Amino acid sequence: xxxxxDIGNTNVTLGLVNGETVVAARRAATRAASTPDEFEVxxxxxxxxxxxxxxxxxxxxxxxVVPALTGVATLMGERRGVPLLIAGSGxxxxxxxxxxxxxxxxxxxxxxxxxxRLYGTPAIVVDFGTAxxxxxxxxxxxxxxxxxxxxxxxxxxALASRTARLPRIELQEPAKAIGTDTVSxxxxxxxxxxxxxxxxLLEKIRNELARAEKVDPTNIQVVLTGGLSAxxxxxxxxxxxxxxxxxxxxxxxxxxxxxxxxxxVDGDTTVGWTGSAAGSIHIISEHAE
Numbered sequence: 427x428x429x430x431x432d433i434g435n436t437n438v439t440l441g442l443v444n445g446e447t448v449v450a451a452r453r454a455a456t457r458a459a460s461t462p463d464e465f466e467v468x469x470x471x472x473x474x475x476x477x478x479x480x481x482x483x484x485x486x487x488x489x490x491v492v493p494a495l496t497g498v499a500t501l502m503g504e505r506r507g508v509p510l511l512i513a514g515s516g517x518x519x520x521x522x523x524x525x526x527x528x529x530x531x532x533x534x535x536x537x538x539x540x541x542x543r544l545y546g547t548p549a550i551v552v553d554f555g556t557a558x559x560x561x562x563x564x565x566x567x568x569x570x571x572x573x574x575x576x577x578x579x580x581x582x583x584a585l586a587s588r589t590a591r592l593p594r595i596e597l598q599e600p601a602k603a604i605g606t607d608t609v610s611x612x613x614x615x616x617x618x619x620x621x622x623x624x625x626x627l628l629e630k631i632r633n634e635l636a637r638a639e640k641v642d643p644t645n646i647q648v649v650l651t652g653g654l655s656a657x658x659x660x661x662x663x664x665x666x667x668x669x670x671x672x673x674x675x676x677x678x679x680x681x682x683x684x685x686x687x688x689x690x691v692d693g694d695t696t697v698g699w700t701g702s703a704a705g706s707i708h709i710i711s712e713h714a715e
Contacts (some may be wrong), residue, residue, distance in 0.1 A: 429483040430678035431469075431499060432533055433490035436557040436579075437653060440472050441675030442482075448474035448679065453653070454570050458494050462505070465498045480506060485686070487678040489513040511685055513677075519684055521568040533674055534561050535569060537651060540677030542567045545647045545668060548639045551633060552624065553674075554652035554660065556580055561626060562635050571640070573627060578620045578654060579645040585612065599659045621659050628665070649673065 428443040435456060442450045443627045451471040460468070462685060470480050488510065490496040493497035496512065503510035511517075513536050515527040520539065537551045542554045542563050553559040554577065561572040576584075578597070595612050603618055605611030628648065636643040648666050661669065670676070 427478070427482045427484055428679060429473075429480075429486045430675040430682075430683055431486060431490075432536075432674045432678065433488070433492050433499065434533065435491060436577075437555075438468070438495075440469060440674065441672060441678070442473070442476065442478055443675070443679040448675050450478070451537045451672055451675060452465075452476070456492060456495070458492050460495065460498060462498050462501045465495065466502045466505075469502070483508055485509045485511075485682060487511045487513070487682040489536045489643065489674060489678055491531045491533060502651075509686075511682055513681055517681075517685075518569070519681070521563070521566075523568050523570045530569070531559070534559050534572070536674050536677035536681065537561060538563050538569045538677075539680055540670075540673045541647065541649050543680055544670075544673075544676065545649055547647070548635055548641060549647035549649065550628065550635065550643070551673065552628065552648065552650050552652075552655075554578065554650065554654035558624065558652075560631050562631065564635075565639050565641070568633075573631060575623060578616065581620065581705045582612075582616050585616070591601075597654075597657065617659055623665065625663060628663075630666070 430441040430443055432439040433456065437453045438456050439451065439453045441448045445634045452475055454468055454472060462581055466480070473479050485508055488499050490499065500510060500512070513532040515522055515530060515535065518535050518539065520542065522530065537553055541551050547563050547567055548565050549563040551561045556577045558575045558577050559572060562570050564570050579709040582595070585592050592608065592612060595609050597617060598613060599617050600610050603614050605614045632643045632646050635646055650660055650666055650669045651671055654660060655669050655671050
């Protein structure tokens with residue numbers, strides 16, 4: 427049983443992968459100050475919600491944007507004696523065509539791996555997390571850049587914490603844009619405004635990518651992921667081909683399969699993308715039971 431772990435700034439997401447299937451996914455708030463013992467207890471407790479435990483885990487595939495917890499998760503793998511792969515720019519099975527590849531978040535790169543393999547290219551991944559990431563994939567499967575916007579909940583938190591009289595509100599789409607009280611006015615600005623931001627930026631990015639790849643914009647796959655990707659306002663976004671909240675976990679499973687020579691989630695062990703090779707992925711820590 428492979429354990430895929432995505433450590434984000436807001437949430438830690440776990441996925442149990444059996445063969446080609448993510449059989450269970452759980453999420454908890456990120457605590458960057460967690461000790462190795464606390465992190466292991468958290469992981470074990472989340473697994474127990476699905477009648478599993480760390481004793482069932484035979485390998486770990488990790489993407490992390492929280493350096494302190496990267497070390498904590500690595501130590502957990504070492505103490506448990508399981509193989510561990512940490513995703514990063516140095517072990518991606520595709521070209522990374524940006525000025526500073528090492529600055530790209532591991533979760534963004536893993537999403538690109540997954541969308542190219544599972545949905546086709548060229549493509550755009552929109553990941554609704556602490557930040558909203560727009561990541562672009564060329565026809566040959568390369569990561570070619572994107573955009574980063576503040577996340578919806580981050581904007582809402584800023585409104586509530588940086589103003590004296592604005593309350594915390596429920597993320598519910600209002601019936602109209604003109605609010606008649608504070609709550610409905612905030613819901614309009616936060617949700618309808620954020621939807622407009624997403625639609626406008628996505629359209630501009632799609633047109634630029636289409637010109638660069640010499641394809642019609644309608645031929646570019648757009649996939650939503652992240653904790654808010656299944657929200658009603660996100661489901662109504664125009665031009666979206668798929669919503670896959672587990673995209674990052676699936677990408678981590680694909681990376682592990684390429685590293686270990688096992689079948690990937692689409693049943694293939696070959697990469698097949700220009701400039702990529704399974705041998706470029708390495709397991710950073712492996713200890714026998």
